[in-house]
Amino acid sequence: MTDTIFAPATAPGRAAVAVVRLSGPATGEALKSLSGKLPFPRRASVRRLKDAAGAVFDEALVLWMPGSANYTGEDSAELQLHGGPAVVEAAIEALAALGLRLAEPGEFTRRAFQNGRLDLAQAEAVADLVDAETASQARQALAQLEGGLSRRYDSWRDILVEALAVLEAAVDFPDEDLPEDVAARARPGLTKLLEDLDAALAGADRGRKVREGYRIALVGAPNAGKSSLLNALAARDAAIVTEIPGTTRDIIEVPLVLAGYKVLLADTAGVRATADPIEQEGVRRARAWAEAADLRLILVDGAGGGDWEDPAGLGRPGDLLVRTKADLGPSPLTGPLKNHARAGGLQQLAISVTDGQGLEALEKLIEQRVISALSGADLPAATRLRHAESLTTARLYLDRALAQTEVELAAEDVRLAARALGRVTGRVDVEDVLDRVFASFCIGK
Numbered sequence: 001m002t003d004t005i006f007a008p009a010t011a012p013g014r015a016a017v018a019v020v021r022l023s024g025p026a027t028g029e030a031l032k033s034l035s036g037k038l039p040f041p042r043r044a045s046v047r048r049l050k051d052a053a054g055a056v057f058d059e060a061l062v063l064w065m066p067g068s069a070n071y072t073g074e075d076s077a078e079l080q081l082h083g084g085p086a087v088v089e090a091a092i093e094a095l096a097a098l099g100l101r102l103a104e105p106g107e108f109t110r111r112a113f114q115n116g117r118l119d120l121a122q123a124e125a126v127a128d129l130v131d132a133e134t135a136s137q138a139r140q141a142l143a144q145l146e147g148g149l150s151r152r153y154d155s156w157r158d159i160l161v162e163a164l165a166v167l168e169a170a171v172d173f174p175d176e177d178l179p180e181d182v183a184a185r186a187r188p189g190l191t192k193l194l195e196d197l198d199a200a201l202a203g204a205d206r207g208r209k210v211r212e213g214y215r216i217a218l219v220g221a222p223n224a225g226k227s228s229l230l231n232a233l234a235a236r237d238a239a240i241v242t243e244i245p246g247t248t249r250d251i252i253e254v255p256l257v258l259a260g261y262k263v264l265l266a267d268t269a270g271v272r273a274t275a276d277p278i279e280q281e282g283v284r285r286a287r288a289w290a291e292a293a294d295l296r297l298i299l300v301d302g303a304g305g306g307d308w309e310d311p312a313g314l315g316r317p318g319d320l321l322v323r324t325k326a327d328l329g330p331s332p333l334t335g336p337l338k339n340h341a342r343a344g345g346l347q348q349l350a351i352s353v354t355d356g357q358g359l360e361a362l363e364k365l366i367e368q369r370v371i372s373a374l375s376g377a378d379l380p381a382a383t384r385l386r387h388a389e390s391l392t393t394a395r396l397y398l399d400r401a402l403a404q405t406e407v408e409l410a411a412e413d414v415r416l417a418a419r420a421l422g423r424v425t426g427r428v429d430v431e432d433v434l435d436r437v438f439a440s441f442c443i444g445k
């Protein structure tokens, strides 16, 4: 016997309309108590809603969606209320008084999953679509919601299941054919699949970066002008700027939208050798963030001030070398940095936050990096770590299966690979990941 649940589906606060949704076997009874006779199914009907004491608390649109042809796959309904906090509160109290229970985060979608309306990857996409702040995040989530990711995993899994049938036949009926011959029939398909999984893994980062943001680190020596550039790019006063070297210690992350992609821009502590334990920790964090970033802007004080420690330890091929304070006059790059810039093939440009020169060019350059890293015609095969982990696991088992000399052992590895892929869509038992997946939803989804 399932509970009947309810929750506001719209954000709290004052709004034109607020939606409270209901789902579960007692939904019809609850609607009758609130609004008199049941409205015609799937048709918006205006009803006066009454609380437990019989007092009318709103004149609302009511949607009654019985059966399984709805979002959750069980009797459900919506109250589209006047969006005042007191009206919503009255609806919640009336529903609680009828014995209905407030839903947990993600519980409506969890029911949709359990009733086979969505698979697990699609359920994750619902959360991603609700969380989407940029066009690219929304596009990716919608493609996943429409089954783009699921179809790929299912088709890979089908190949494994077919191969498994061939291998099991070789085990079960060893005299029908030479087992090796039978097993050999499975090989070409599996070899091709291994290549497909490798290709998918190579592009797996892209999906996560679209979802979570492309990370750009501003790094360099103290006083290079990192915080000033952060403030200029963010168009707000996010970081403290002073003429004292070693001002910034904590990482200051600013989210930006560039070319429709989410970007996380981080200001970091100037890197230098220091005896100050606080600054040491700042430098450690700066290095760690820079290391994990997708792009580093290596800032060098173009006015020639400030020392520069270990530039080679921060920059990577493809990074940008930014000479700051260009308003103070051109100054040639000096010392090890010059060599580093040449060796690493870093693209260089000069900027000034004081007179604004070079800032537009820098923004363009950053945008190009983001676009070339994240754009692509197809939906990436992984948009979360969970997906990439399953891919990696499946790849390992498949690789091992192809190296097995015993048919039984090969079959077992193929089975394990299929299981790993099946966890992404929830085709196999995924009890252990459900709480983790649905906990990140908002209430009412």
Ligand SMILES: Nc1nc2c(c(=O)[nH]1)N(C=O)[C@@H](CNc1ccc(C(=O)N[C@@H](CCC(=O)O)C(=O)O)cc1)CN2
Pocket (backbone or CB within 6 Å): 019, 068, 069, 070, 071, 078
């Ligand atoms: N008011 C409202 N808006 C909403 C939702 C909702 O539940 N309520 N959604 C959810 O959160 C999303 C839409 N998703 C939905 C997906 C399937 C069905 C549904 O009833 N499907 C049936 C009938 C299809 C039809 O009418 O043709 C089915 O597939 O059998 C409803 C909403 C976004 N907007």
Ligand SMILES: Nc1nc2c(ncn2[C@@H]2O[C@H](COP(=O)(O)OP(=O)(O)OP(=O)(O)O)[C@@H](O)[C@H]2O)c(=O)[nH]1
Pocket (backbone or CB within 6 Å): 221, 222, 223, 224, 225, 226, 227, 228, 229, 240, 241, 242, 243, 244, 245, 246, 247, 248, 249, 268, 269, 270, 271, 324, 325, 326, 327, 328, 351, 352, 353, 354, 355
């Ligand atoms: N003339 C001029 N001064 C600048 C420019 N950019 C930054 N400065 C100055 O350089 C000094 C250091 O700037 P910050 O942005 O705090 O440097 P930082 O790299 O964040 O320094 P730390 O946090 O100490 O590592 C400040 O006095 C800024 O006003 C510029 O483009 N032109």
Ligand SMILES: [Mg+2]
Pocket (backbone or CB within 6 Å): 226, 227, 228, 239, 240, 241, 247, 248, 267, 268, 270
């Ligand atoms: Mg700073």
